[in-house]
Amino acid sequence: MGFEQEAVDELWSKVWSHKSAMQRDLTRGAHGEVFVLRQLMEYGQLTPSQLASALRVSSGRISTLLSALEKKGFITRENDPDDRRVVRVRLTDAGREAVQCDVDAVRDAVCWIFSQMGERRTREFVDLTREFMTYMSICRPGKPRPTPEEVKAAFEQAEP
Template identity: 70%
Template sequence: MGFEQEAVTSLMTCMRRKRSKMQRDMVRGNHGEPFVLHELMLRGTMTPSQVADALCASSGRVSTLLSALEKKGFVTRDVDPDDRRVVHVNLTPAGREKAHADLDEMRDAMCWIFSQMGERRTREFVDLLEEFATYMSICHPGKPRPTPEEVREAFAERAGSGAEAGEGPAAGAETAPEAGPGTESGGGCPMFGA
């Protein structure tokens, strides 16, 4: 087994075995409510179908979720006066407050984790996670693996967006890594099926 397959196995095992209570609460316990509140806080008014697309859920599931949020006073569902077939979902002040509180709790928990890891390891972790996410954004199941040029373009775009947003101390400073054995078409990570 090569290091790539070993890394995939370790990552999947870690994700499966060490899911935190916080993650379980976000996914199962609250039935996606924090996600919906956060999306509405970021995007503003949405239709139920837009919420379903964002949540990758069925319209029935979203209808149940929105009903629960409405009963709690976190959202309103208003019929569009110009087209009665369209419903607009909006946050209430209580919903906005709940979304901010959930986000603050998540940030506080993550800050504690990073304080345990220390600054150097935290910065390394974030850099590696950004690199991993960049590769994931261009490597799709059932499709040819990205070419070295596509890899360079993805990392150039990442560097440009980081520099514009002013993210992190080294924003915009990185360059595309040299194309390795997993970057040519047809090679790659077994996690994405190739």
Template identity: 65%
Template sequence: MGFEQEAVSELYASVWGNRSTMQREFTRGAHGEQFVLRELSMKGTQTPSQLASALQASSGRISTVLSSLEKKGWVTRDIDSKDRRIIRVNLTDSGREQSHRMIEEMRSAICWIFSQMGERRTREFVDLVSEFT
């Protein structure tokens, strides 16, 4: 096995293989409420289909997430005034605050990881990620 395969195996085991805290956070953020809140916070009003497309999720999954967010008072679903077939999803003030809290929690977690890595290794990591994105 080449170094590439070994590196992939090590990365998989470290991040995803043992259900680490990092993996749980990435999964939670990428497949649910946190993603929708972040998307609405960054882009403003969206339709459920726009959110589904951005998340690469089914309309049923988005509907479930939106129902949960609506019950928590973090989003509203409103009928478009010009086309009653269209639903517009908006953040409430409470949802905006929650989105900011989640972003700060993630930022804090990443900063902690970087503090453990040190400045040199962090800069190398950021450079590598930038090179391939």
């Protein structure tokens, strides 16, 4: 077994298959609510079907999520004035505040982690993660591997 397979095994067994305490805390009890709120924060108003597609869940599941978020005061659902059959989902001020609070808490926690790693290792980690994600963006399981030209183009496009 080469270093590549050992690295994949290590990632699968020690990294990707175990949720960190931070990941568990962020998702505890939310059951998709955080994802819906972040989608609305990023894209503005969306329809329930757009949210269901983004989350890859059924319309019934989205309806349940939206009801819970509406009860918490984080979203509103309104009929589109141009087409009464279309429902638009929007964040409320409380919803925006909840998303921002979540983002700030995660940022603070990750900054602490980086402070523990130190500047040199943090910069190396970020550089390596950027490189890894660039390769991930062009490599598809079961498909031919990217050509050297495609790799070069991906890295040129990814330049900061």
